[in-house]
Amino acid sequence: MTPGPAIVLIAPDHPDEMQAGFARYVQEYDVRVTGSCVEALVTTREILVAGGTVALVASESVLPDAEVLHCFAKLREKVPTARRLIAAHWDRFLTDAPALRSAMARGEFDAFLLMPRGTRDEEFHHAVTELLSDWGATVPDPEVVSVKVISPVRDGLTLAIRDFLDRMGMPHRVWEPDTDAGRHVLDLWDGEVAFPLVMASDRRVIQPSTVREVAQAFYGAPTEIDVDQVVDLAIVGGGPAGLAAAVYSASEGLSTIVLEAEAIGGQAGTSSMIRNYLGFPRGISGMRLAQRARNQALRFGTRFYAGQVVDELRVGVDGQPHVLCTDTGEVRARTVLVSSGVAYRKLRVEPLEELVGSGVHYGAAMSAAREMEGRDVFVVGGGNSAGQAAVHLARFARSVTIVVRRPTLAATMSSYLIAEIELNRRISVRPSTQVVDGGGEARLEWLELETAGAGRQRVDAGGLFLLLGAEPHCEWLPGEIVRDGDGFVLTGRDVPKELWIGDLPPANLATSVPGVFAAGDVRAGSMKRVASATGEGASVVSLVHAHLGAG
CATH class of the missing domain: 3.50.50.60 (FAD/NAD(P)-binding domain)
Incomplete structure (x- = not known):
């Protein structure tokens, strides 16, 4: 049986207070208390070797053998999906806050909290459960599912259905047909079998050929x-x-x-x-x-x-x-x-268009991130969506490369994201570059990149995520x-004067x-x-x- 997720506490000076603060999580998480960075690293390694994973690391703000941020960086290399928080003792909270909050803004950790001073510190627990909820929604398969997907392959349609269910916040899992869950769903299906099959919590089974059919089956017409x-x-x-x-x-x-x-x-x-x-x-x-x-x-x-x-x-x-x-x-x-x-603009590289859903994705494709473990992944785009996708993918992929035509990200991406990207060792940026070719047998295996002044280079690639700017629907x-020349809807004073009523322009958001x-x-x-x-x-x-x- 696979061990449950762990919470690793680093509490050299106040282990009793820290352990008491996390007492309510013991029933559902393997809570481990350590006294130093080295001990936390050893404990984390033991958890991983046993087949478990770490959902959260919570540390005091001062450690005896390392700076807390340096310790978090080492732990991030071992478990990049784990959320990280600092629970400072009340004697140090105000003293340590300025430096640590600036590091939090750079993405070096996720939350800076005051260590609980007694029972039912719900402000503290609200932050902890938010982090655990975020981890639970993006990393493990859910324990309780509302939708079962049965498919022998992870093809483009199955992945698209999973992405839709993820975006709708519907817990789901994919099972092979020869599993207990797969056989159960097949027993409920009357027609000719073709995959994927989808079963909602009301036991209704559908055989969709598009994601829209899933949406309409669940949400009506x-x-x-x-x-x-x-x-x-x-x-x-x-x-x-x-x-x-x-x-x-x-x-x-x-x-x-x-x-x-x-x-x-x-x-x-x-x-x-x-x-x-x-x-x-x-x-x-x-x-x-x-x-x-x-x-x-x-x-x-x-x-x-x-x-x-x-x-x-x-x-x-x-x-x-x-x-x-x-x-x-x-x-x-x-x-x-x-x-x-x-909609994201098309790349218009035909060999890659043929691989959409098989390693090539338009948008962030949240479900696909979990499929990128151990792969070298490329994100094309320089906006905030591309930056957020790169940070998320770096939790799973071996490496993430942001490919952008501009010489820097500064003109199109928020500074907080740029800082977080610069600190993440798994993420690199290739400026003045574009994807010009790619291919693979059945799924993406390689890309060809062209960099201004440096020519073309072929690279191994396990995933390509395209976030290429906007075209209106x-x-x-x-x-x-x-509409304007690019197809965007004109409103207010931008509407041509000859269409104004009584020499008055439409309201700001009126067409x-x-x-x-x-x-x-x-x-x-x-x-x-x-x-x-x-x-x-x-x-x-x-x-x-x-x-x-x-x-």
């Missing part, structure tokens, strides 16, 4: 809406902008529906850790942020339909509602928010909704069609940041009220 009902606000796109609009709209009593083509959360939902989002000092994964926002919107009455691609928007005339058309039904709405976001919009608004990355001039998209989505609701009131 808009045909379930009463055809006579006209909703107040229909939101196209369930990213940060759409989720914020859903929360504020539904909380103010407006009937609200969200149609999302993929997983709720959009591109932001693929971010392994967003550290600069207001109110989350230890950071939050995109999946968890989206999950919390979705649950909040559901609480107020929003209805979500995932896996729903909107093919057409028919603009309402003479007071008639707008109509959103999907292949499974239509939604009629008094107002519409376009928050469908952007706007091909479904009618011509009445004006050229009354009652149709745009927010987030799809809007021309947006900041392409999670926080700004959230603000725009929330701001739209007052404009919706104004439009409905005027009608």
